[in-house]
Amino acid sequence: MRLLLTLLLPLAFISAASAQEAQPKWEDWLAGVRQEALSKGIKPGILDETLTGLQPLERIVKADQNQAEFVETLETYLAKRVSQLRIDNGRKAMAEHGELLRQVADRYGVQPEYIVAIWGMETNYGKFFPKEDAIQALATLAYDPRRSGYFRKQLFAAFEILNMGFISPAEMKSSWAGAMGQPQFMPDSYLESAQDFDGDGHRDIWNNYGDIFASIANYLKKFNWKGEEPWGQEVSLPEGFTAKLATVGTFDESDWRPMRIHSRALPLAEWDRLGVRDVSGAELMKSDRKATLVQPDGETGRAFLTHTNYRAILRYNPANYYAIAVSRLADLVKQ
Numbered sequence: 225m226r227l228l229l230t231l232l233l234p235l236a237f238i239s240a241a242s243a244q245e246a247q248p249k250w251e252d253w254l255a256g257v258r259q260e261a262l263s264k265g266i267k268p269g270i271l272d273e274t275l276t277g278l279q280p281l282e283r284i285v286k287a288d289q290n291q292a293e294f295v296e297t298l299e300t301y302l303a304k305r306v307s308q309l310r311i312d313n314g315r316k317a318m319a320e321h322g323e324l325l326r327q328v329a330d331r332y333g334v335q336p337e338y339i340v341a342i343w344g345m346e347t348n349y350g351k352f353f354p355k356e357d358a359i360q361a362l363a364t365l366a367y368d369p370r371r372s373g374y375f376r377k378q379l380f381a382a383f384e385i386l387n388m389g390f391i392s393p394a395e396m397k398s399s400w401a402g403a404m405g406q407p408q409f410m411p412d413s414y415l416e417s418a419q420d421f422d423g424d425g426h427r428d429i430w431n432n433y434g435d436i437f438a439s440i441a442n443y444l445k446k447f448n449w450k451g452e453e454p455w456g457q458e459v460s461l462p463e464g465f466t467a468k469l470a471t472v473g474t475f476d477e478s479d480w481r482p483m484r485i486h487s488r489a490l491p492l493a494e495w496d497r498l499g500v501r502d503v504s505g506a507e508l509m510k511s512d513r514k515a516t517l518v519q520p521d522g523e524t525g526r527a528f529l530t531h532t533n534y535r536a537i538l539r540y541n542p543a544n545y546y547a548i549a550v551s552r553l554a555d556l557v558k559q
C-alpha cells in the first residue's frame with residue numbers, strides 16, 4: 225500500500241552505469257547504515273540484534289524486478305478482490321469483532337465496515353500476512369540502487385519503531401516490499417498512524433485486533449474521513465452523456481495521479497439535474513454534498529460518483545480499482 229507509485233517508477237530512471245559506480249560492498253554499506261543509525265540515537269542493542277550477520281535476500285530483489293504487468297479490468301479486479309468468500313468472511317469478522325469495532329469507530333469516527341474492508345483487502349482479515357523479516361527486506365531494497373533513497377528512509381523508520389519499543393525485532397514482519405502487519409503499513413506510515421488502542425505500550429499491528437483496527441481507522445481519519453458519510457455510489461448515465469461531461473471539467477487536484485480521471489466535484493443535486501441516476505435507477509439525493517464522477521475503464525465502463533471518503537481510501541492505495549473494491553466490500557459486509 226502507498227507503495228504502488230514508487231514501485232511503478234521506470235527502472236530506467238537510474239542508469240545501470242551510474243548505479244554500478246556508486247555501489248559499495250554489502251558489508252561496507254551495512255556498516256554505514258549502522259553508523260548513521262547510531263548517530264540518530266538508535267540503541268546499539270537493537271542494531272546488534274537486527275544487523276549482525278544480516279544478508280541481502282536475493283529473492284526479494286528478484287520479486288521486485290519481476291513484477292508482472294498484466295491487463296486488468298475493473299470486472300476482473302473485483303471478481304478476484306471482492307469474491308463471495310471474502311464478503312462472507314467480512315460479515316463473520318463484523319460479527320466476531322463487533323464490540324471492539326464499535327469502540328474503535330466511536331473513538332476515530334470511521335464506520336466499522338470500512339475498517340473491515342481494508343483489513344480484508346490487505347491481508348484477508350489477517351488470515352494471510354507476509355512474514356519476511358522487515359529489517360532484512362528493507363535493507364535489501366535499500367542496498368539495491370534502483371530505489372535506495374525511498375527504502376533507506378523506510379529502513380530508518382523501521383529502526384525508529386524498534387527504538388520506541390512498539391514491537392520486537394522478531395515480531396516485526398513485512399512483505400518483501402516492507403509493508404508490515406495486518407494493515408500492511410510501510411514504516412513511515414506506521415510511525416505516523418499506528419495506534420496502541422489497548423494501551424499496553426505496543427502498537428501491535430501484527431497480533432492485536434484493537435491496535436490493528438484503530439491504526440486503519442486513524443490512517444483514514446488523518447485524510448479527512450467523514451464518519452457520517454458514504455463513499456459514493458455506482459451510477460448510470462443518460463444517453464449522450466460523454467459530451468455533457470466534457471463541459472464539467474476535471475477534478476481540481478488532478479495532479480494527484482488517481483484523481484486525474486475524475487470529473488470536477490459537483491453537488492449531487494446537480495448530477496441529478498444532469499440526468500445521472502443511481503445504478504438501481506433511483507434518483508440521486510437532492511443534496512449539496514459534492515461528488516466527482518469516475519469511469520475507471522473509460523466512457524463505456526461502469527460509472528461512480530465519489531465523495532471525500534473515497535479519496536481517503538485512495539490514500540491507502542492510490543488506485544481507483546482498489547478504492548472501488550474497498551468501497552464495494554464495505555457496502556456488502558455491512559448488509
Ligand SMILES: [Ca+2]
Pocket residue numbers: 419420421422423424425426427428432435
Ligand atoms: Ca497495544
